[in-house]
Amino acid sequence: MKLHIFNPEHDIALASGLSNFTAPHAGRQLRSDVGFLPALWAGAGECVLVEHADEAEQRFRRLMHRPFGRFVEKQMLSVIDISRVEPWGWDAALKAFLLRRGVRAEVLPGDERLRLIRQLSSRATAVAMLPLLQGPGRTGESVMARSLGEAADALARWQSIVVKAPWSSSGRGVRFVGGQMAPAVERWMAGVIRRQGAVAIEPHYRKVRDFAMEFEADGQGAARYSGLSLFQAENGAYQGNIIASEEEKMEMISRYLPERLLRDVQEEICQCFSRLQNHPYQGPFGVDMMVVARPDAQGFLLHPCVELNLRRTMGHVALGLQHCCPLPSVMRVVCSEDHYKIKIQCI
Secondary structure (H helix, E strand, C coil): CCEECCEEEECHHHCCCCCCCCCHHHHHHHHHHHHHHHHHHHCCCCCEEEHCCCCHHHHHHHHCCCCCCCCHHHHHHHHHCCCCCEEEECHHHHHHHHHHHCHHHCCCCCHHHHHHHHHHHCCHHHHHHHHHHHHCCCCCCCCCECCCCHHHHHHHHEEEEEEECCCCCCCCEEEEECCCHHHHHHHHHHHHHHHHHCCEEEEEEEEEEEEEEEEECCCCCCCEEEEEEEEEEECEEEEEEEEECCHHHHHCCCCCCHHHHHHHHHHHHEEEEEEHCCCCCCEEEEEEEEECCCCCCCEEEEEEEEEEECCCHHHHHHHHHHHCCCCCCEEEEEEEEEEEEEEEEEE
């Protein structure tokens, strides 16, 4: 039986690099409240790990207006015949948890495999991918700075920059710097470089719109395009996704960019992603992009690789809702009184 897991603390676990990792309260609460999400893509005969099976069933029914019925709790893992595990994202902390709960080691990735996944999940991979996706109608530069001196050189070159930790969660580990480097930012960068070896730096572009392309890698070096993700973010923090048909989403983005350009980038990502892997990755991934205003304000450019998310994303969740919600809609993760819920509104 395949076991699905929603572990939204995955990015923070990757940043820690620890197998003995405790997620922050917000991550634990999000996992508890919306842990039923993998039921959107789980197949017949597959199960989803949740904190409380009865509550998960109720929340899934409220969202989807149908039962799922195969939610399992952690104390059941040792007695279920699990043949495969498919989490939101793989990290050492999740593997250690599953081993403690009696899941067989042979159905889990080895330590070297996890090391390669963590390495590929670094923002250094997006920095390496970006030049491979350049061409007419596109823009984007980024560098990995391994010292404060290299960071200062990037600021002198671009004047206004975005600095990112190689591993961090949505909206965290990001600093915006214009003009001079503030002492607090220097201290933060020095700490990140000491712990993670470098920081990623890019110019601060005049962003017009966020979006992403979602993919699935087969583990043999090939990747398949899954769909567009039109999301909203504020200071790097996720706000929500548009749920619409692929034709509607393409029409929304093609107001800024030629559809042929977007089709070309889809194909190029599938090709260059396989070339960047030391060992083929298997599972979902997403590439965050943005529409950028041209410097002369005469039209728009595509930034084809702002982030590479080597895991499932909220864009994949929106794709899972695409065939069962009124279109178009907006999906948001709403927090009220320290509890999270998925809210869908027609637009």
